[in-house]
Amino acid sequence: MDNELRVIDLQEARELVDKAIQEAGEDFVYNPGGGPNCLYVPNVNADADAPSRQRGCLVGTALKIGGAQVYDWGDVATALGGYLEDQQVKLTAMAGLYFRxxxxxxxxxxxxxxxxxxxxxxxxxxAVDAETSRRTRAMYF
Structure with missing residues (x-):
């Protein structure tokens, strides 16, 4: 198994969000009416017709597309650092802020x-060029 740390930078975060939207559609609303709760995985406890039962939230869907194994965590500000670290995946500060x-x-x-x-x-x-990306690899969300 490769133990190299995988870093998702701003450009890749943008691309992963684009891919997630391609899957669900521009008009997909995960959380009709709003609210603080979202899950990275489909919410099996939601009503049968709830969008959140169809798929995980935007960030969870994007991370899954990016190869991260997503769990039943919802809050992007607290969850990303912990469980992604277990998978040898880190976000640059800019990628984390973009997702947020x-x-x-x-x-x-x-x-x-x-x-x-x-x-x-x-x-x-x-814009993220190669030099900016290199310099921000040490700055994680």
Whole structure:
């Protein structure tokens, strides 16, 4: 087994969110009406027709696409550091903040397309070149 630390940077976070949205659709709303609870995995305790029973939240779906094994954790601010570390996966600070910016809109009841638009507005003009990526690899979320 490869013990090398896998780092998800801002560019990859953007790509993973895009792929998650391609799966569910721009108009998919994980949390109709808003609320603080989301899970990285489908919520088997939700009503049968609840969107959260169909799939995990945006960040959970993105991380799963990126190869992380996602668990029944919901809060991006507290969960990412702990269980991803067990899998030798880390986020740069910018990637973590990008995921958080998207999740805020999702948690407020916004569509995944709106969540991505918000994250992109927050990071407007932020480009990640090879040098920036190299320098931020030591800064984790």
């Amino acid at each position: 910016a998207a999740q805020v809109i999702q948690d407020d009841g916004g569509s995944w397309g709106a969540a991505r638009q918000h994250a992109e507005r927050v990071f407007q003009g932020v």
